Amino acid sequence: MKMAAGRILVVDDDPEQCAALARMIQALGYETRKAADGLEALERLEEFPAHVVVTDLVMPRLDGRGLLERLQAQGGGPPAIVLTAYGSLEQAVSTVKELGAFWYLEKPVELAQLSVLLERAAAQGRLREEAELLERQLRYQGVFGEMVGRSPAMQQVFALVRQIAEHGASALVTGESGTGKELVARSIHRFGPRRRGPFIAVNCAALPETLIESELFGHEKGAFTGAVSTRPGCFELAHTGVLLLDEIGEMPPAVQAKLLRVLEDSRVRRLGGRKEIEVDVQVVAATNRDAGQAVREGRLRADLYYRLNVFQVHLPPLRERKDDIPLLLEAMLPALNEKYRCRVSGASPEALAALERYDWPGNVRELRNVLARAMILAGEGMIERRHLPPGFLGPAAAGPREKDGRKDGVFLPVGTTVRDAERALIERTLEFTGNNKTRAAAILGIGLKTLHNKLKVYREGAGGGSET
Numbered sequence: 001m002k003m004a005a006g007r008i009l010v011v012d013d014d015p016e017q018c019a020a021l022a023r024m025i026q027a028l029g030y031e032t033r034k035a036a037d038g039l040e041a042l043e044r045l046e047e048f049p050a051h052v053v054v055t056d057l058v059m060p061r062l063d064g065r066g067l068l069e070r071l072q073a074q075g076g077g078p079p080a081i082v083l084t085a086y087g088s089l090e091q092a093v094s095t096v097k098e099l100g101a102f103w104y105l106e107k108p109v110e111l112a113q114l115s116v117l118l119e120r121a122a123a124q125g126r127l128r129e130e131a132e133l134l135e136r137q138l139r140y141q142g143v144f145g146e147m148v149g150r151s152p153a154m155q156q157v158f159a160l161v162r163q164i165a166e167h168g169a170s171a172l173v174t175g176e177s178g179t180g181k182e183l184v185a186r187s188i189h190r191f192g193p194r195r196r197g198p199f200i201a202v203n204c205a206a207l208p209e210t211l212i213e214s215e216l217f218g219h220e221k222g223a224f225t226g227a228v229s230t231r232p233g234c235f236e237l238a239h240t241g242v243l244l245l246d247e248i249g250e251m252p253p254a255v256q257a258k259l260l261r262v263l264e265d266s267r268v269r270r271l272g273g274r275k276e277i278e279v280d281v282q283v284v285a286a287t288n289r290d291a292g293q294a295v296r297e298g299r300l301r302a303d304l305y306y307r308l309n310v311f312q313v314h315l316p317p318l319r320e321r322k323d324d325i326p327l328l329l330e331a332m333l334p335a336l337n338e339k340y341r342c343r344v345s346g347a348s349p350e351a352l353a354a355l356e357r358y359d360w361p362g363n364v365r366e367l368r369n370v371l372a373r374a375m376i377l378a379g380e381g382m383i384e385r386r387h388l389p390p391g392f393l394g395p396a397a398a399g400p401r402e403k404d405g406r407k408d409g410v411f412l413p414v415g416t417t418v419r420d421a422e423r424a425l426i427e428r429t430l431e432f433t434g435n436n437k438t439r440a441a442a443i444l445g446i447g448l449k450t451l452h453n454k455l456k457v458y459r460e461g462a463g464g465g466s467e468t
Helices: 015-027 038-047 064-073 089-099 111-141 152-167 181-190 209-217 253-265 291-296 302-308 322-340 349-357 363-378 418-432 437-444 448-461
Strands: 007-011 031-035 052-056 080-084 103-106 171-174 199-203 242-246 282-287 311-314 343-347 380-383
Touching (some): 007 015, 007 038, 015 031, 015 052, 052 064, 064 080, 080 111, 152 311, 171 181, 181 282, 209 253, 291 302, 322 343, 322 349, 343 349, 349 363, 363 437, 418 448
Parallel strands (some): 052 080, 171 282, 343 380
């Protein structure tokens, strides 16, 4: 039995035209179902996951445009081919442009045109179906967007993020610093109907109180000293997309009141402006503090907290999900190898055991930094226990080790000045890296420019000479 080329849902309120079109499509090798209007089409799609929807525009109850709007709100839906009769071509073209329909066909439908469009649209629909299947498989395996974790706590996070993304609700993301709160917001954007819109993130704690209102709501030219031009705020920039307000508890109370009004009215007024601007934004707030305590202490308005806390996503600290460390390491390796030009394939059992014993006060961010340092030291092959920072080695391994007949470390007599100790450490690190200053700066935890400046000072202090 030959497998159908794809699944097509035909939507038309004229029973004869709908049946004739379905027969035509079946003759091209596709499996079909019929629906009399948009509402019936939505019901059919629940049991018949079509690769393509072929829909008339003018129908009772829910017309073709309304159907595509509903599908878009639910996450996009399958590719759609819009059928248009004489006189409604302009409406069909606008539907294609504004709602992302695949294409349109004028009635009466020509078989040759329909065949070509169906083939292309069905191929796109099958790719979308395969991508969704892969996404579900990856989620089961512990990967969801940029988030990683097989632990039950992280699987609950993945499920909640998916619901928030699909329904466009506000959310409050809590968790210690370094747990990945921004990744949650990015996943909400990536897996929701707003993925085609912008993602804007603003750190409320990093902005001076005098600038945060302008950053969020924008300003008009001349609104204050230094406002030399009109500037849209983050809400305008995030229109049709997702806005992350990080460290929401650090926002000044006066700005919290204005933020609440924007969330309620979906309108912003720039500083110095007279008119209100309508915005369509899904807001995700994040904090590394106890939000409830912040409300009790008066640092976070209770009404703003309740408005944002439609859903709360709590990210567990890494110390509570150490079983995820091997998976996190595997996920981080490719990008770090590329960034630092290494060829590291993994970690030895001893190194992995040391990583799993550690309590990770800095959470996943600290793990990434420790891993980057270890990869730079290893260069290629496996990360060994000796490549980890001293705090991971334990008493038996914390002492100096031999390398090419020499002790691999810096040994300073009592009385050495801090300046001389720093110089000795830098010179020994450069020797270790074969004078590779980029690797040395990464190991030392300083910028490359800072390293060059220190070397220049050492040369000048020694009376000149060329840098080796």
